[in-house]
Amino acid sequence: MIITDTISLGAALFTAARLLLFTRGHGTHRPYASLLAYGLIVACAALGTLLATGHAAGTSWPQTLINVVLALAVASTGGNVVELFRPAGGNRQPLVLRLLRKESWIR
DSSP states (O other): OOHHHHHHHHHHHHHHHHHHTOOOTTOOOOHHHHHHHHHHHHHHHHHHHHHHHTOSOOOOHHHHHHHHHHHHHHHHTTTOTGGGGOOSSSSOOOHHHHHHTOSSSOO
């Protein structure tokens, strides 16, 4: 296992664990945000498993950088995937954020 694989393994497993441990407290359940979080958990856990067992083809520095940036972004939001898409300023919300903030599947 080379250094990029080790760094990617740590970043992927950290991201999956942080997303799994997120609690929303008294917040409203948002099904699309839950679906996105579930997809990220499965993808990160699968990448970690493949890297740990040696079945992955290997990761390059760009892929490792993407994994580390995603892990840092998830850590900075406390595991809240909706916060990943929140704009820094302004009143206009992107379509992705509006979809993730929906409280029901159909409306």
